[in-house]
Amino acid sequence: MKLICNTCSSVPGVGTVDGPNEWLCTRCGEALTPSLPDVGSWADAVTDVPGVGRYAALLPVSEPDNLRSNEKALVPVESPRLAEALGVASVRLLPQTWNDTGTFKDNEGVLIAAKCLEWGLSSVSMHSSGNTARSYQYYTDRLGVTCTAFVPQASAYKCPTRSMGKSRVVAVPGNMADAAEAAIAFSKEHGALRLTPSQWKIEGKVPLGLAIAERCADATIIAVTIASGYGPLGIERGIRRAGAAGLPTVGEHTYRLFQASDAGVLGEALRDGRDEIDLGDMVAPEKAFEPTLQSTNPNRTLPLVRQLVAETGAHVDPVEPSRVEAEAPLLIDACAELDIPLAYETEKSAFICWGGLRQAAQAGRLAPDDRIVMVVSGSTPLDHLP
Missing domain, CATH: 3.40.50.1100 (Rossmann fold)
Known part of the structure; x- marks a missing residue:
């Protein structure tokens, strides 16, 4: 499945029309829509990639193997x-x-990591209350993308593996708003794209x-x-x-x-x-x-x-x-x-x-x-x- 821009998808260009935004075309800014396969049975719809990858034909990811999960x-x-x-x-x-x-959150983590690789991102940042950070850290590191995640100190125990390859989870004194501010500051200082899109x-x-x-x-x-x-x-x-x-x-x-x-x-x-x-x-x-x-x-x-x-x-x-x-x-x-x-x-x-x-x-x-x-x-x- 692909995300399609009715204006730009048929026009030759560099890279895909989708990006880490709210499902808007990276070239013209118009809304994207899914281009779905027409299949009549689940046997024809699924792949032999385990976990999330089973449904790769119905997800906007180009490489099913990058969606491998339990x-x-x-x-x-x-x-x-x-x-x-x-x-x-x-x-x-x-x-x-x-x-x-x-x-x-692993369903989200494995998909976001696969998309970061497609978008050519090498370093990203984000904040969460714990579980999402752990998931993003794990799956981005698996695909060679560095993720720096910020979580409130009170829920840092959710992320016992603070460093994984180049990816790490940083505990921040305060609440979720403080963790968000830390992620914003890190993004500006280090040029790591801050992941916040609701649609994704x-x-x-x-x-x-x-x-x-x-x-x-x-x-x-x-x-x-x-x-x-x-x-x-x-x-x-x-x-x-x-x-x-x-x-x-x-x-x-x-x-x-x-x-x-x-x-x-x-x-x-x-x-x-x-x-x-x-x-x-x-x-x-x-x-x-x-x-x-x-x-x-x-x-x-x-x-x-x-x-x-x-x-x-x-x-x-x-x-x-x-x-x-x-x-x-x-x-x-x-x-x-x-x-x-x-x-x-x-x-x-x-x-x-x-x-x-x-x-x-x-x-x-x-x-x-x-x-x-x-x-x-x-x-x-x-x-x-x-």
């Missing part, structure tokens, strides 16, 4: 035990903890939607913990892209989106009908329940998530820490039985999602015929990445 992370695993606990027809877990760095972050979650479309086309509910909302936006893009390419995909469905109660600014804005979130509301609490779920800039995603909610009937619900803690043991046991890595002490994303689903079930908001796909993300950071 194939187990995109194969849903059924849990009758969790389905019984929720009183629903089925629960399938998308085990993103099998990714090399342990979270669903959404695109980085498309492989999850494609995996659900291929393997769970009967799903009625997709459950995932969110911060700024890039996850469900990318999943929905993947589901719709499969259909646009002529592939069997998910039918009528909705989303159950959960946030830690101390990181619910996006959900609050949606429920209040606000068009903008005050920057002061985005400052993470001093001791956040789960630091990696603090929104980076939900104003970018607010209108997009509002549209998703309107189109799919999605719900965005806060979950209290007490609920998360009470429901954690069952998820821990169920994942252990299925050999899915999980660690409550270091990452609570999956547990917030599960606590939210139990909360929804007890409130009567789930039906006996619901078929749920739950994204399981967040495991113990590895001291030595593969």
